[in-house]
Amino acid sequence: MSPDEQIQEDNWVVLSATDGKKVLGHVSRNSSARIGKRKRKIGALLGARWGDLFAVRSGDRLEPVEEEQSFNVTAETEMGTERNNQYLEDTNENQKLEQSTILAMKEQGIEGEQLVRTVVENSLTFRGKTAFSQEKYIKRKRAKFDLKVRVLRPTALTLCETYFERSPEKTMHLRPDGLAILLGYAGVRSGCRALVYENCTGLVTAAVAERIDGVGKVINIFSGTTPPGTEVIRMLNLDSLHTKAIVHTPIELLGMVDVSQSEDNDPLRYVTVEDAITEKTGTKHVPSARRAEAIAMRAKRGDVKSWIRDGCDCLIVATRFDVVQVFDVLLKHLAPSGCFAAYCMHLQDAADLQYALQLSKMAMRVELLEVSLVNHQVLPGRSHPAMTDSATGGYIVSGVRIAMPSAMASSDNGEKSN
Amino acid sequence: MSPDEQIQEDNWVVLSATDGKKVLGHVSRNSSARIGKRKRKIGALLGARWGDLFAVRSGDRLEPVEEEQSFNVTAETEMGTERNNQYLEDTNENQKLEQSTILAMKEQGIEGEQLVRTVVENSLTFRGKTAFSQEKYIKRKRAKFDLKVRVLRPTALTLCETYFERSPEKTMHLRPDGLAILLGYAGVRSGCRALVYENCTGLVTAAVAERIDGVGKVINIFSGTTPPGTEVIRMLNLDSLHTKAIVHTPIELLGMVDVSQSEDNDPLRYVTVEDAITEKTGTKHVPSARRAEAIAMRAKRGDVKSWIRDGCDCLIVATRFDVVQVFDVLLKHLAPSGCFAAYCMHLQDAADLQYALQLSKMAMRVELLEVSLVNHQVLPGRSHPAMTDSATGGYIVSGVRIAMPSAMASSDNGEKSN
Amino acid sequence: MPLLQGRSSSPNACDGDLIIVQEKYNALTPVVLRAGSFLNNRYGRFAHDDVIGHPLGRRWEAKSHPGTGSGTQACAGFVHALKPTPELWSLAMFHRTQIVYPHDSAVITLFLDLRPGQVLIESGTGSGSASVAFARAVAPLGQVRSFEFHKPRADAAQKDFRALGLEHVVKVTGGVDVVKQGFLGVNDGEADAVFLDLPAPYLMGEEVARVLKPNGTVCTFSPCLEQVQKSAEMFRKGPFHSVRTVTAPVRTYETREQILGTPGFDELQESQKDVANPALNDESSRHRKRQRIELSGSTRRKLKTAGAERLEMADKNDGRHDGRVIRVAARLHSRPFSSMKGHTSYLTFARRKRGNVKASPNNGAGPKLLLGDAKSGADGSGISRRESCIIS
């Protein structure tokens, strides 16, 4: 991970806006990102520090904002809940200011909180609204006229949240709570050898790589010619040490772990997404020298085979395919006393896996759990769980691998202590 | 329902105790019920009014308590949460009073709140506890030394809660939230004809009967020779008008609704639980005159057949068997535009039913929902959702029956508006 | 079609009835039937006369396709005509305010112990979704007496109730501020139940105590915990017992078919068979393969979907569906819809104690609720009692 606290050219960033939304950005002098309803220039992020706050100013560009106390007249006093919407007509908004007037004010440099205040003062119905509605109204206006973004470091957490918000189908709807349990229950830690199979565009692989922090191995099993899950990994801004810990392993290799082969001294063979683009378009996207260097950096086939043969410390699975079949292939490569965790989107899959594992005698403490993160609004006089929330964090099947009882052991006693 | 506000001989009661538990009682001068840890005489309930409060006094008998304001020194002041358990040793309770001293005090007539206060004052660790622990301690002592019960009318709600607490397997773990959705979404109301199949010991039938209030019919389909679901129905203290609205219908009758038979003028044939006991033991539990009278009161086979032929207004199912098969048999007897709701304990069953119904073209607005009632503790300084709660209210599949499109209608358009 | 039509009346739709028309799952419209009238929507032109005199719960075929203006492809055909229910009504009606959703009103109905013939007091009426659900529970002889401060909203709700044939069950009183004026016209101990969907239910303790029968139940419906904290304290200090607060969120699931098989893993398992047993001849290997597939059962069948099964079945019945509900052999998958109504409101319930209750001493913190004798204080206006409710 970039040890530097300053944002550099070619860094990925997560921008968390005051309208409650998160977007990804790729920083260069002229790059832009869609913030609010429009594209905004994000070149101003270069050289800024992670966590800094920016405002969207005229010309659709970002400008750094001095951090201030979030001083808010109504926020910290108990809002009377007695006022109700009894005088409110069931019509749309009543605003004295014309759209053109607002535009003119913006041109005169009236922007940000000042503009919001003016708009609120000119609302005919604001005073008649309940405290709730007033707050919602101000929030809406602030998102429109005083949009701010905070620049966050792309981490497994922020990337998970951003993908879940913007394209959940790419990451199997994996939420931070599911990811947290997956990493925790599988026992991922620095120094461990993790066996991973995932269909989450690289999010799970990235999260494991982040947690082992360059020490240990992430054996990312993939099928086909190209490791599909590299999109999210790239966004972590990893250095070469951390990149090297990720070992993209073609599934075919699992069929040969016990067989010695002449090509065992070669690096792993696969085509990267960039290579594929190069081949397809004919344009040399990646210089061949850099490509050769990257391939030379890859782990040797023989080494990977011996790691798998020795057994891995953790097994993490997140698949939209047949999770039982995946475990049938992978569980035997987890060392005894190693922990596994699988993320499933559907209860039926998780239940099938749970039952198949219980019958397999290869696992103990098999547990099927559903995770559910609830967000809470905690504000004076207005505290409640989030009104609209995603309904589930999915299902996790976890457990501990055990060695098969030896043939001599009476298998009748097997049920007792499991 | 007994219109009288006074509790009479032979009435069933629900006793809600201050230890948080509910028990059922059957009232007569010498009857008893298990309250707290022991059997207590409940004869004092005779002539009392529903909702009255009783204390458990020496001699294990109940005594009416004058209602008082629940005045509580600590309850209504903000309890400091700052105090912590830093001085508390990790040992069991430190109580200066010997068990024998407490017994002696009880013999001297020191009981109820006074006894609790003495015990609390003699606790060595009470002052060192956090506000939380203090409260838990008092609660425990109060449950032990100052047990009170409130006598509640047995209703679908209180019976549902009592069974769920004490023997949930008898009522398929049906909770009040599941029951509420079942009755609501099936559209049960006074005047309707409801088709019911349930394996909840009569709880669902009782709840439907309560809600139609003697006007309309509850056609309770059962298999075998004896309607199994009469245990809970009896506890509602129903009068004959309300009892008559419940029509226990052997499932075989469904095979003959379109066929005229000579015995159509006979009342429905089945053996009640009481009859079965009589036959088995040889002792005449029910006098034959009363038995003949009860049989004569039953609906005539021909009438029941014509009701089913005309179609029912609601269909309510709660089965531990094959819910898809049950719908295959019963759904055709629901009139078009009638609503149905099925309670399932397992998601897989509910999902199978949902999908089978969607394919059947006999239903619209098929919805599978999971209900979950959360209890909240709301006390000054100590508000939070219940720490231990039952995890689900189960799964409900609901929808509206529609007439099959006629053979002429192009069935290709069928998908569009469903 | 009146919402609470009994068995005795005709099962057919009549002129003047309100029905619910479903165009799509999320497009429901209330329609009042008028002989000779037409309903026009994107699916075509529908004659009311095709529905009047016929039972509901069936397809309503269009008389003609919709106009071909605006270049939209006319996908004419049919809609469904349904009897109104409180649940369908809550989806079809105009939401003048945040409504009480059917799952909440179902739970409230059970916890309020509502029965036919009872009297329920409600404030405020809002969009009337809860009123309709309660009306079903107390009909035909019971009463829902609903108070709404906002006069035009009260009038609109009363109009809806009339259209639904509920005017004999629900009575709306508009323009009354119940916090100041009390439940005007409600006698002491007249109500079996009270439902409060108000910003400050905790100011209503004494008035609720006045109108409730002994053991009658009150429910407050509050989105935020701070309101609940005040209401719960008010109930604990007042003449109430069995105070409890619950939330009743629901989540809906979608179910789909799943085709099993994992790219790469299928091939690996096949090849492993051969690598592991190079000595076995082809015949034996094929035999083993067959065995394994049998063992893992029909769940592995990748080709026959439920739709295919269904078509096959329809073929056997001359192209018609045969009115059966059959378990499909295909593998199903369920998950909650990704967005749900997580939280609606906290529901706090309490029951009226029997008899009169002495004033509660003030503990120096929290609301001071000065309760007089609930019965004797009734003078019809409710105003004087209101003023004795002081919140510090």
Place this chain on the structure above:
Amino acid sequence: MPLLQGRSSSPNACDGDLIIVQEKYNALTPVVLRAGSFLNNRYGRFAHDDVIGHPLGRRWEAKSHPGTGSGTQACAGFVHALKPTPELWSLAMFHRTQIVYPHDSAVITLFLDLRPGQVLIESGTGSGSASVAFARAVAPLGQVRSFEFHKPRADAAQKDFRALGLEHVVKVTGGVDVVKQGFLGVNDGEADAVFLDLPAPYLMGEEVARVLKPNGTVCTFSPCLEQVQKSAEMFRKGPFHSVRTVTAPVRTYETREQILGTPGFDELQESQKDVANPALNDESSRHRKRQRIELSGSTRRKLKTAGAERLEMADKNDGRHDGRVIRVAARLHSRPFSSMKGHTSYLTFARRKRGNVKASPNNGAGPKLLLGDAKSGADGSGISRRESCIIS
């Protein structure tokens, strides 16, 4: 066996290692291996020497059956010997206080953005379950600096950490009241993360601001909403951003096999076939029956349970299980266990703003948090700054 043993060391258990022994699902015990020692339990007498020098994650067979006293039937046999993990440890350890459950510590670890090499400040240590989970995340070079007021409890926790081989990662400071004395010995801006499991985390705002790096994250763990309300207000007024409160309840499911078929309904459907088609001869009726059974697929198979399948499979492998994970054809059923830990605590997270923050004006309500310059106020004792935190 040290909890965080790396790949480089031997995979075998050594003399002096702490291992976790599972007797039954809900009976886990930590055992420190000593050459020549024995473990005695209801399943028999187990020689430590049978485990020392061997890999873990396997059966540990009893040397002899337990004594036949007290008339219990000796169901001797084996237990399982496992490597310690924070999750197993939280189940095996002695609960001196309410513990932080593994699902909560997993979520906290991710939301605190913990990485190897970081410094986490924790108060209080409690039973140490969270400390162990955090230690795994920051090991091998990071630090968990844990404060615990209760001295004996701190000593006991430190002893546990030593047994788990975590003494290089977790340091416990006992007997310090962090609310009064601050995080003694922690320098300004030294911490990457702070975890507060205290009765009054909202009194710690200034001290947390002092020790946290820019963008460092703090988490408060509070069972009641009232604590959260105060903490959230403190964070909003202080030099923090990205304040959020979540709960992360989990529920566990049990899965069983289901045998289909409904008494009475099976017979009715059979008899209906015959009644409905009296003209059909037996042959045809039997054919239809077969068709229907085929249609509803193998899910209707009532006889072959998964256990039977499994046995059949074992038969083909000379009575041994063959190390496969196979989907069973039997119909499965899942539901949440009927009782669950519904609520543990609210988790409130906030991040430290960069730079110094001016004192917030007091709005007349709520805590007055007077924040000086977070950097300059550091004098090592932390006491003077504590006193400027006044809660009205």
